[in-house]
Amino acid sequence: MISIFEVMTELESMAARLAASRMSADMREELAKIHRRSEAYVPTEDFEKYDVANKAFHELIYRGSWNDYLERSVKDVRGRLRVYRRYPFQKPGRIRQSFSDHAQILDAILKGDDKAAGDAMRDHISIGGRVFADLVAEMGRRP
Template identity: 35%
Template sequence: MTSRAQSLRDAIEEQIAIGKLRPGEHLDETVLATQFRVSRTPIREALIQLATMGLVVIRPRRGAVVAEIAPQQLVEMFEVMAELEAMCGRLAARRMFSEEHADLLKAHQACKEAHDEGNSDDYYYQNEAFHQQIYAGSHNAFLAEQARNLHRRLRPYRRLQLRVRNRMATSFTEHDEIVKAIIAGNGERTAQLLREHVMIQGQRFADLIASLSHLASKAA
């Protein structure tokens, strides 16, 4: 993939993550080429790459659309994400160095500042950085790669969760307990906290589905 196509892939992925491009929405190569002031060739390359990531579906003779996830599949993906995060957390609690603890605390502080400002969009990005610190802290490159890949696939839905009432405050409180467990070196406690932090079920699932329905109605 060319560097231009890669930067376009990142830009389109970001539009999907923030909900500017919604699940099921058609991705017109000509429109995107005009928007980014490039030819259709790097746009096509970027869409193919997004398709390999699961964020886009390319249909023969019908073009590309933003991938949609059925509710049951979404639950299953969050179940796997919760276990990957738990594994990363368990290892991070055992393997993180003091310098990495300092980086984790900085990421946690950045989340606090976004939370205190009531800025869910900024919190979303700081939250990503927080979780990335934990993946890296596992010191298991293969596991971290799998966690990052699924995290990227679920970005639009994780972002929606933060817009549910009180979810940002709850998320930050959960982060605080996770940080304490990691620094204390308590792997099992960290794993449990991260599993509960990521898992969507019950009311959290109902809230996410309601948010998706709201987006769909706005797109109609």
């Protein structure tokens, strides 16, 4: 599973990098709207609703990369991790951190800064991978 997270991290980073230079103005506006709507779920830590918004945010970035193969690949990898993807949002403060990460990704995409977008996405996904590794370690300690 850790290996899959590593691959997903790079695919997501690539998607953000390409989206920063290829995403249409309409798509950029929609990405900003999704981000603004998701803010309502941060104070209440409503991980069910935030998870839906999170998926929409990421999938628009995939589409905005204008690389069909990359989009299919990253969705396939995310699908393999589907069971574990929601766990990080249940950790206290994780939704707030995710929202903050999304703000950095969005800012870089809106500016057309492909390097910053890729780096911000890599950091964002890497945190989820570390939280997942914590879950695996925690499961090993349970009787």
